[in-house]
Amino acid sequence: MALADLVARTRTVRRFREEVPLAPDLLEQLVDLARLGGSARNAQSLCYLIVTEPSLRAALFPLLAWAGYLPDWPGPAAGERPAAYIVCVLDRERQRGPESEAHFDLGISTQNLLLGAAERGVMGCRIGAFNADRVRALLQLDARYQPMLVVALGEPAETVVVETVRTDGDVRYWRDADGVHHVPKRPLGDILLAPPRP
Amino acid sequence: MALADLVARTRTVRRFREEVPLAPDLLEQLVDLARLGGSARNAQSLCYLIVTEPSLRAALFPLLAWAGYLPDWPGPAAGERPAAYIVCVLDRERQRGPESEAHFDLGISTQNLLLGAAERGVMGCRIGAFNADRVRALLQLDARYQPMLVVALGEPAETVVVETVRTDGDVRYWRDADGVHHVPKRPLGDILLAPPRP
Numbered sequence: 001m002a003l004a005d006l007v008a009r010t011r012t013v014r015r016f017r018e019e020v021p022l023a024p025d026l027l028e029q030l031v032d033l034a035r036l037g038g039s040a041r042n043a044q045s046l047c048y049l050i051v052t053e054p055s056l057r058a059a060l061f062p063l064l065a066w067a068g069y070l071p072d073w074p075g076p077a078a079g080e081r082p083a084a085y086i087v088c089v090l091d092r093e094r095q096r097g098p099e100s101e102a103h104f105d106l107g108i109s110t111q112n113l114l115l116g117a118a119e120r121g122v123m124g125c126r127i128g129a130f131n132a133d134r135v136r137a138l139l140q141l142d143a144r145y146q147p148m149l150v151v152a153l154g155e156p157a158e159t160v161v162v163e164t165v166r167t168d169g170d171v172r173y174w175r176d177a178d179g180v181h182h183v184p185k186r187p188l189g190d191i192l193l194a195p196p197r198p
Numbered sequence: 199m200a201l202a203d204l205v206a207r208t209r210t211v212r213r214f215r216e217e218v219p220l221a222p223d224l225l226e227q228l229v230d231l232a233r234l235g236g237s238a239r240n241a242q243s244l245c246y247l248i249v250t251e252p253s254l255r256a257a258l259f260p261l262l263a264w265a266g267y268l269p270d271w272p273g274p275a276a277g278e279r280p281a282a283y284i285v286c287v288l289d290r291e292r293q294r295g296p297e298s299e300a301h302f303d304l305g306i307s308t309q310n311l312l313l314g315a316a317e318r319g320v321m322g323c324r325i326g327a328f329n330a331d332r333v334r335a336l337l338q339l340d341a342r343y344q345p346m347l348v349v350a351l352g353e354p355a356e357t358v359v360v361e362t363v364r365t366d367g368d369v370r371y372w373r374d375a376d377g378v379h380h381v382p383k384r385p386l387g388d389i390l391l392a393p394p395r396p
Contacts, residue, residue, distance in 0.1 A: 003204065003317050004227070007234050007310050029202070032386050036205050036360075037309060038324065041266065042369045044384045049391045056393060068239065089391070096369075103298045104326075107305020111235060112205055115313075119201050126236065128302075140394040162234075171240045171294075186242045188230050193247045193287070195254060196338040 001119065010115050011162070011183065013123035014067055015080040016154025022052065022084045022122060027153075031086065033116040034109035040101035045094035046109055046148070049139055051085040059138055060085055064150060065129035069172040082125075082152035086113065087135065089145040106149050113151060123156040165190070199317065208313050209360070209381065211321035212265055213278040214352025220250065220282045220320060225351075229284065231314040232307035238299035243292035244307060244346070247337055249283040257336055258283055262348060263327035267370040280323075280350035284311065285333065287343040304347050315351060322351040363388070 001009075027050045034048065051057055061082075066075035076082075088110065090102045114124050127150045135147040158181055165171060165184040173183045199207075229246045237243075249255055259280075264273035274280075286308065288300045312322050325348045333345040356379055363369060363382040371381045 003201075003310075003314050004231060006201065007231050007314075010236075012236055028386065028390070031390055033202060033205050035383065035386060035389055038208075038210055038312075040326065042371055042381060044363075044369055044389065047389045047391050049393050051393050053393065053396055055396050100298055100301045101326075103301040104305045107302045107307075108309045109305075111306045111309040112201075114236075116201050116205075128238065128299075141391070145391070165242075171242055173240055183240060185233065188226065188233055191233055191242070191245045192226070192229055193245050193339070193343070195247050195249050195251065196336075198251055198253050 006115055006119055008162075010118040011123065011160040012125050013156040013158055013160060014125050014152075014181070015076045015156070015158040016082050016152075017157045018079050018081045018083055018154065020083055020155045022153060024050070024052070026120065026122070027052070027084055027086065030113045030116050033112040037105070037108040037112045039105045039108070041096045043094055043096040043101070043105075045091050045096065045102055046105055047089050047091050047145065049087040049089070051087060052083070056138075057082065057085065060135070060150070063130050063134050063138065064127045064152075066127070068129070070175060073175070080157050083154035086151040086153065087139065087147060088149040088151065089141065089147050092144045092146060102148060110149065110151055117153060121155065122153055124151050124153040126151055204313055204317055206360075208316040209321065209358040210323050211354040211356060211358060212323050212350075212379070213274045213354070213356040214280050214350075215355045216277050216279045216281055216352060218281055218353045220351060222248070222250070224318065224320070225250070225282055225284065228311045228314050231310040235303070235306040235310045237303045237306070239294045241292060241294040241299070243289050243294065243300055244303055245287050245289050245343065247285040247287070249285060250281070254336075255280065255283065258333070258348070261328050261332050261336065262325045262350075264325070266327070268373060271373070278355050281352035284349045284351065285337060285345060286347040286349065287339065287345050290342045290344060300346060308347065308349055311349060319353065320351055321354040322349050324349055
């Protein structure tokens with residue numbers, strides 16, 4: 001698949017076919033894609049935990065905040081929850097620069113991961129809103145590991161469409177009466193600035 | 199091309215065939231790939247400037263710091279400099295969360311961009327070490343725009359190989375006597391943590 005098609009297909013999904021498991025091999029391959037992205041100072045300070053075991057998934061789920069722009073929606077119902085999570089943690093002993101570089105690396109690595117997932121029909125959602133101490137305790141992680149991001153994964157059980165931001169500039173995603181999730185994107189002309197003329 | 203092959207091929211390159219221009223259409227397509235990545239809060243607060251004009255490239259080049267781990271190398275010589283730059287700036291008026299979210303978005307968007315470039319045989323280098331005020335002044339940008347990252351692009355004029363980090367854990371990239379650039383990567387087993395047993 002051409003990358004442009006894959007990028008277009010790689011959309012954030014928050015409702016899944018929970019009953020469809022994701023193979024351990026697939027999940028490791030996705031972490032391997034994350035591994036091979038660039039890294040500031042080549043520090044490679046991110047580590048990953050694959051969470052598929054049902055009781056651990058059930059314990060992780062209530063620690064996560066879903067979809068800030070859908071205040072009336074508490075997150076996916078039972079049966080529509082993620083089939084797996086990949087928890088991304090910063091290893092403080094490997095960190096070589098400011099924490100902003102870890103955020104930067106996280107964007108790179110999880111984009112590789114989510115593109116790889118979408119290539120196989122698996123979609124995901126990056127979740128950054130959680131109490132890191134509670135996630136660390138649940139996963140029995142040493143203090144050197146700082147949970148940064150949780151990637152929820154599964155076969156999609158919702159339709160997501162990209163549309164152009166309206167003239168009022170409202171970027172909030174929304175869900176229509178049929179449950180279709182709409183994501184307003186700024187058009188190219190709106191993010192491309194002209195360099196000065198010589 | 200399967201994504202795994204494209205990810206493996208997408209390596210940071212710092213020496214280019216400067217005489218080979220990059221088509222404006224291609225560069226706009228790369229920004230469009232950056233545009234279509236996910237964004238924290240869907241804020242889409244990043245904007246992009248494409249810099250190809252020779253005098254502007256010449257003025258931008260000395261503002262950038264190259265390859266922190268190669269202290270004896272001042273950056274690419276004339277003839278090996280980038281054929282184009284894409285300067286990524288944060289639009290403060292569109293920012294909706296902490297600046298760390300912009301770093302995060304930058305990782306996502308530039309990964310799309312660099313994968314798309316590699317698909318066409320064009321390689322690049324993310325550069326975060328520069329004086330943002332001087333870049334803003336050169337590009338005649340309003341104060342609302344904060345230069346965050348410069349992506350240098352061109353046809354590669356060097357070979358980059360990925361190898362496994364040695365047991366001493368040294369992650370510094372290095373260049374051998376033949377000018378081949380070596381990038382030590384941590385193996386999968388070194389970044390994959392085991393979740394607790396139920």
